[in-house]
Amino acid sequence: MAYLELKNIEKTFGNVRVIRGVDLQIRQGEFIVFVGPSGCGKSTLLRLIAGLEETTAGTLLLDGRDITELPSSQRDLAMVFQSYALYPHMSVFENMSFALKLAKVDPAIIAQKVQRAAQILNLTSYLERTPKELSGGQRQRVAIGRAIVRAPKVFLFDEPLSNLDAALRGQTRIEIAKLHRDLGATTIYVTHDQVEAMTLADRVVVLRDGKIEQVGTPLELYDRPANQFVAQFIGTPQMNVLAASALQSLVQGCGIAVEPDGYLGLRPEDIALCAPGQGQLGARVDLVEALGAETLIYVTTDNGVAMVARQNERSHLGVGMATGLVLDVDAAHVFDAQGRVTRSGKARASKGH
Amino acid sequence: MAQRSKYPMTLLLRSALAWAVALLLFFPLGWLVLTAFKSELQAIAVPPLLLFRPTLENFSIVQERSDYLLYAQNSLITSAVSTLLGLALAFPAAYAMAFFRVRYTKNILMWMLSTKMMPAVGALVPVYVMAQSSGLLDSRTALVIVFTLSNLPIMVWMLFSYLKEIPHEILEAARMDGATLWQEFRRVLLPLTLGGLASTGLLCLVLSWNEAFWSLNLSAAKAGTLATLIASYSSPEGLFWSKLSAASFMAIAPIVVFGWFCQKQLVQGLTFGAVK
Numbered sequence: 001m002a003y004l005e006l007k008n009i010e011k012t013f014g015n016v017r018v019i020r021g022v023d024l025q026i027r028q029g030e031f032i033v034f035v036g037p038s039g040c041g042k043s044t045l046l047r048l049i050a051g052l053e054e055t056t057a058g059t060l061l062l063d064g065r066d067i068t069e070l071p072s073s074q075r076d077l078a079m080v081f082q083s084y085a086l087y088p089h090m091s092v093f094e095n096m097s098f099a100l101k102l103a104k105v106d107p108a109i110i111a112q113k114v115q116r117a118a119q120i121l122n123l124t125s126y127l128e129r130t131p132k133e134l135s136g137g138q139r140q141r142v143a144i145g146r147a148i149v150r151a152p153k154v155f156l157f158d159e160p161l162s163n164l165d166a167a168l169r170g171q172t173r174i175e176i177a178k179l180h181r182d183l184g185a186t187t188i189y190v191t192h193d194q195v196e197a198m199t200l201a202d203r204v205v206v207l208r209d210g211k212i213e214q215v216g217t218p219l220e221l222y223d224r225p226a227n228q229f230v231a232q233f234i235g236t237p238q239m240n241v242l243a244a245s246a247l248q249s250l251v252q253g254c255g256i257a258v259e260p261d262g263y264l265g266l267r268p269e270d271i272a273l274c275a276p277g278q279g280q281l282g283a284r285v286d287l288v289e290a291l292g293a294e295t296l297i298y299v300t301t302d303n304g305v306a307m308v309a310r311q312n313e314r315s316h317l318g319v320g321m322a323t324g325l326v327l328d329v330d331a332a333h334v335f336d337a338q339g340r341v342t343r344s345g346k347a348r349a350s351k352g353h
Numbered sequence: 354m355a356q357r358s359k360y361p362m363t364l365l366l367r368s369a370l371a372w373a374v375a376l377l378l379f380f381p382l383g384w385l386v387l388t389a390f391k392s393e394l395q396a397i398a399v400p401p402l403l404l405f406r407p408t409l410e411n412f413s414i415v416q417e418r419s420d421y422l423l424y425a426q427n428s429l430i431t432s433a434v435s436t437l438l439g440l441a442l443a444f445p446a447a448y449a450m451a452f453f454r455v456r457y458t459k460n461i462l463m464w465m466l467s468t469k470m471m472p473a474v475g476a477l478v479p480v481y482v483m484a485q486s487s488g489l490l491d492s493r494t495a496l497v498i499v500f501t502l503s504n505l506p507i508m509v510w511m512l513f514s515y516l517k518e519i520p521h522e523i524l525e526a527a528r529m530d531g532a533t534l535w536q537e538f539r540r541v542l543l544p545l546t547l548g549g550l551a552s553t554g555l556l557c558l559v560l561s562w563n564e565a566f567w568s569l570n571l572s573a574a575k576a577g578t579l580a581t582l583i584a585s586y587s588s589p590e591g592l593f594w595s596k597l598s599a600a601s602f603m604a605i606a607p608i609v610v611f612g613w614f615c616q617k618q619l620v621q622g623l624t625f626g627a628v629k
Contacts, residue, residue: 052525052529072528073530079525079529081522081526083520083522085520085522085525085526086523087523087527087541088545089544089545099530099531102530102532102536
């Protein structure tokens, strides 16, 4: 049975339908990530679950209880805000104990719980400081600590890493993953960063314009996207999606069924470069991005299609040089004119010892 | 901080100008204080006397002739009560406008401010009639009501500008932590806006204390405030300069002393939001 269930959730602001009929079931202990482009409604959906906005229609069920009409304070959920939202006039200890104090928990028990959370998050030496005496990363940990102390039914994270610098983001991401592994709490995490989505989630919910495009494990979304939007949203660099009309000869030659106005999708790692004149397509190099561990090569094919290829080796190609492209057709995804997938590429091999 | 100038002459002139302006502004009050300690003859001397033997007779005459303590008490009560009442009304209004903004919020705020732009005398007749027909003439109640309503727009505006500096996520966090509206107010909002409440309250205290127009028109012997006291010294019998000065001095002394101790909050209240 679902631990948290969203049934036909609708939200309208004035005349604008921001959330349109969202259905979702979340199991206990799952780490769910809401991901999508700006304005897709992921933060709004989170706030609806939290109770900070009222649903226009639909039902929310938590552990069997209908919480749709309950105010936030009674839903037993904890939220970590993007801006941390720490109480500036309280110390770290007071920030973390605030909820328990409101619930009139025994001060000795409060102290114990706060100490435990502070230990987990390495905050024990900062308990007497106020938020303005802390760095961004420390404040973030206090915000998380504030949520942990309450041991809520569900943790809600609203883009918690957006305000951190890149190095800290990577570090904190790992800490959050470890935290979830140790606490096993049900978590809903909102982000626009798909790397966070891929690395943290048990399941990812891809949203666009207030609707769910696909729900699945990160690799399911990567290997078998349900439509063109998900295929191009997940994975960096973006999947190369080419109109069948531009690749007629190739399409006919490789024996895949593509509608005349459909599309062919190939991930950058499924395109290899070879000597000019060989391979299935000829192209000219536009840009080479050497990232160290891998190289991205941006090309334009002879019939004017822009593509990007990825390889693990360094490249000696320069801008303007001619090259040939070898396309791994087995790995191609096929989309119809409306963007729905009609064929998924072969599954990627994984390597054990 | 005075800017460093390459030309000490400019700096000197600037300082001199600043001093001149300050003395000019202070002069009426300073002269008032001096005159309060002169006898009537000394007060009307030509040329005006700067050095003289001071006397305290004016203060005792003022206290004898009219009950200073009663007027002072009325001033204190009407100012304090109207300030507290005003804060109690203005705070929820400012809270609603700061955290639950709608399309019309700006218009409402502007409208409130616009009511302060009308000269008080424009509302004199209706207010007087209302006070009279409800039997509240010459009562502290009438003054408290009028003071509260006069200062309400300013209080709402000032509290609004303090409250909108508070990020609304903090209040949402409090709600997620289980706070009811009252707890949100008492544990989170109040500590963060205490400075703002103090500044607003002080400003309104000062405004109510100095309020002369309504005090003179709506009150007489029983509920008269210190403004009434001062006015009673410019009578058909003639102007008693030194007694008038003594009465004025006794009227403004309490609030000046009070303001001196709270000047930091007062300045903050008046200039807050002026510079982002």
